[in-house]
Amino acid sequence: MNGVTPSIDSAQARELLEGLGEEARRFRFEVAPNPCVGAAVLSGGQVIGRGFHRVWGGPHAEVEAIAQADGSGVPRERWDTLVVTLEPCSSTGKTGPCVQAILDAGIPYVVVGATDPDPRHRGEGLEQLRAAGVEVMVDPVPAPLERVAPHFLRWSDRDRIRRPRPWTVAKWAQTLTGQLSPPKDVGDGRWISCGASLEEVQLLRGRVDAIVTGVGTILADDPRLTLRRSPSPMAVDGLQTLPLGDVAGKPGATVAPARVILDSWLRTPPEARIFAAPEGGERGGAVHVVTLPGADPIRRRALEAAGARIHSVRGAKRQSLDLRSAWAWLWDQGFRRVMLESGPTLLGNALEAGFVDQLRVYTGSVRGGEGESLAGWLVEAPLEERLHRESGSDAVLEAFHG
Ligand SMILES: NC(=O)c1ccc[n+]([C@@H]2O[C@H](COP(=O)([O-])OP(=O)(O)OC[C@H]3O[C@@H](n4cnc5c(N)ncnc54)[C@H](OP(=O)(O)O)[C@@H]3O)[C@@H](O)[C@H]2O)c1
Known part of the structure; x- marks a missing residue:
């Protein structure tokens, strides 16, 4: 006393x-x-x-x-x-x-x-x-x-402590019918969400240790997965409002998240834009390519020359890379909060494996689309704490995946 x-x-x-x-x-x-x-x-x-x-x-x-x-x-x-x-x-x-x-x-x-x-x-x-x-x-x-x-409570439960894996936020954009790719003649066959949502995603990227994608997305979209701009504070209820680069109260303190490509057969082209030097005001983290053991040495050398760091994890029976091993590898790299920004193949497998902890889904005002729809899955999914809000012209769903 x-x-x-x-x-x-x-x-x-x-x-x-x-x-x-x-x-x-x-x-x-x-x-x-x-x-x-x-x-x-x-x-x-x-x-x-x-x-x-x-x-x-x-x-x-x-x-x-x-x-x-x-x-x-x-x-x-x-x-x-x-x-x-x-x-x-x-x-x-x-x-x-x-x-x-x-x-x-x-x-x-x-x-x-x-x-x-x-x-x-x-x-x-x-x-x-x-x-x-x-x-x-x-x-x-x-x-x-x-x-x-x-x-x-889930993050700190015994099983998670024993077999740790990063907290995974799956972010995707979908059309009104739940497809991840728009019709070919809309948004360059690629863009679904509006400018305000793209800004939000930039903020989210600044708040994870790594962005994880699949080689399918690299081949289809050739994305950079960088932090591109410093958006101004946003007045979205419940959405964090510090500008990018102000995360730890220190302007410019944000470290660009690492970029991780799951690519069993090293199909990532060495000339992909993800390897290009940052352009004005842009920041990009190290590019890691995760592949199967015994990767083709010629492809490996070409990717390393482009700047990739190559790592191998074991394969799975029905899938390319074993996701448990891939997620354990992410943890071993020191990545604690990661964002999954992939196409439906990797996203679907990660959801099914239970490796997605949190969702942020942008539904744009685009009709139709290519590929399988996730709309039905979202209705049935064990989601907790659902929050529905708007971002520009998009509807946003945020939730924890139970
Ligand atoms: N709307 C959105 O938010 C969004 C985001 C990203 C992409 N996209 C769209 O998605 C389309 C590409 O789709 P996608 O499904 O091919 O891309 P993806 O899911 O990003 O990549 C899939 C590839 O990842 C590799 N992979 C390695 N291990 C895997 C595992 N355990 N499980 C699943 N995949 C594994 C596989 O190739 P290997 O077997 O060769 O390793 C697989 O084909 C493009 O049209 C793109 O525009 C949309």
Whole structure:
């Protein structure tokens, strides 16, 4: 005990926790697989700073709340309580530990809504705070985490920890009838979504470690898979609003995501645009080509000369590359959040294998189309937390894949 009296009672803390939890949920698709977290700094019973974890890799809620409290003009000596929906982190991930930020702010009383569900970290943050003399109260009501961030419970479950694979966001554009390619005479036989959606995808690309595609897409579309522009902040509810390059609060901090091509037989042409040098303002990550063992040495050398890094994973019976091995390889590269931007062949197999955790589907106002439709699948799919919104003239569906 440090003799400090919190400036709110437990009923007020509970009410605040519930409000923060609800608001934090707005960012669920932006922060996953991290949990949604909200925090508030109080002085004399008044909230003087609120913060949310808004984007994967971005500042945590506590840090944002402390920064806002700093801006309130109330001196730090008068800050008495921090209320946070989830146990503050004690280890350094994409950002520094929140426990340290709380200690640096000198806040003497911390109310926590739920302990960390990850067994590797549970209780550590609380212990460190207590050891430093901070009084900590954990809300005795069962953790709201199941409601606020069920995806995080899956991410930190025993099986996933034992056999880790990156959090995978499948993004695709489809026509009104659910096809991934428009009719040949529309949008160069390639474009389905509107300009606003293309901008959103640029933002999303800036928030993953890698973009994964199949060789079919390389052959058909010859995409660059780069970060091309720095879109201005967008006023889309629940969609993270920091401009590209501002992810960690440091302008220009975004590292361009690696580009990964699944290509069993090295059919990727060495002259593909993905290997071309970045053009004005464009950023592109390393190009990795994942292939079967014993790849043709001549093709291999030509691709390496073009700048590709070649890796092999084992094959599967019915498919080209074994997806479990490919996803394990992605994890071993240090990729924790990846985006699948492929055609229907790889997408379908990844969905079937259960390797897609989250979806973002843009339905453009294009009639008809080429290839198999995913419309029926979407109706039947085990999707959770569905969110329907608009992006320009497109309809957007976001959901977690159960
Ligand atoms: N609307 C959209 O969002 C979108 C996005 C991308 C592409 N597209 C369209 O999709 C079309 C291309 O479709 P696609 O299906 O051929 O492209 P894809 O899914 O990107 O690539 C498929 C290829 O990936 C390789 N692959 C390696 N391992 C695999 C595995 N385990 N499972 C599945 N594939 C594996 C296979 O070739 P190997 O056996 O030779 O390795 C396979 O043929 C184009 O018309 C393009 O415009 C649409």
